[in-house]
Amino acid sequence: MSYEQLAYVYDQLMADAPYDSWIEFLCKEMDRFQAPGRRVLDLACGTGELSIRLLKQGFEVTGVDMSEDMLAVAAEKAGEEGLSFPLFQQDMSQLDGLPSYDIVTIFCDSLNYLESSEAVKQTFSGIYRHLNPNGLLLFDVHSTYQMDHVFLDQTFTWNEDKIAYIWNSFQGEEPYSIEHDLTFFVLDENSGQYNRIEEFHKQRTYSVHDIEHWLVTAGFDVLSITADFTGESPEATSQRIFFTCRKK
Template sequence: MASFVKTNSSDKKSLLDLAGGSGRLACLLAKNGYQVSLLDISSQMLSIAEEHADEQNLKINFYQDDMTDFFLNESFQTITCFADSINYLPDKVSVKKTFARVFDHLAAKGKFLFDIVTSHQINVGYRNFMYNNDDDPEKIFVWSSFPGEEKNSVDHDLKFFIYDKKLDAFRLYREVHHQISYPIEFYQRTLLEAGFKNIKISADFGRSKVKTNTDRVFFIAEK
């Protein structure tokens, strides 16, 4: 991973992307002048992210850690956590821990931006959901979703069929992802308990108000 570089918390461009995955957002932000750090629990995803950064000659700091219990010796003006990563946290306690860690790593007046998929999306949008990507005959992706055991939860069954020339056959790689959503009021209350203020919510990437059938909610909270 890239070596640690101290970020000046007074710089309005300092940003930490939590659960940054393959680094596509981090690279986009770095291209736009942000001093970006990326944190993810997966070493495989961090390796991919670092490759993307190297290919584009971008300077990004990478950290492997759990967003519910991370400690970096620096603060940031902005912390992001998108692609409904908060929904992957297993329970309410984990959400509370994450918000507390984010608050501790923000500079004064810093902002936390994140999104969640709503219970409407989980119960309606993902009902009988199936997606197939077979554009590449050697890499086939099948995504199916099923109701989870907990209220307002869903299990995503992801299957990857990768053609192996040596075997002249497809290898199956499978992942099951679990997501859960809580009422919007829970996230608002938990942000307040962590010390945040000026909490704003919106839909459609900030372009519209949240409704009962909104599938994704965007949050902005200030320290």
């Protein structure tokens, strides 16, 4: 997984992503569980779309992402809005040298890009160290149902004037894992030709029980587990699972 070329068309591909719903979830949970402040660490911030929206709502935001290109796009977008915020290139499982925050977010199933349970556990431990007392961790992951019944052996396509893709999903080597083989065709407006971009991504998820156990082991109180932006408990066919946790 590189995101080196994909970073520059990512926002076009994510134009319909539910950013407003993620922010609504964050605001509701921080009020419901009394977050100690509005200082947010946005892990896997990508092109900064969520971070910038939070900045506009008065949050103090820091963004972290593994991709240098994603961070470059985020900085450029913020500058175009007359905004700026700290951006760091780090692996979320190896957080280091950052201050403490009131809220940490990992949205858009970004935790599923960690390829081992140990990396997930290290991420939870690192977040715990970087949270203020009573600080909140909010994140979502793909459900095991999503991996085994929605993604598995499926082909997804999308075609618009300036960009198209073919997305094939296959069973990964580990339980509840998927390998995504993506091919994008992006219009170069200067030449009138389409550039081909190929990306290979892996995602892996875990049972709700396992994730909850790792959170508790890391020192968190698990305050809420819901599904699909509904605020209701997960069901057998739920596709996106949300966790709200508090540092003890």
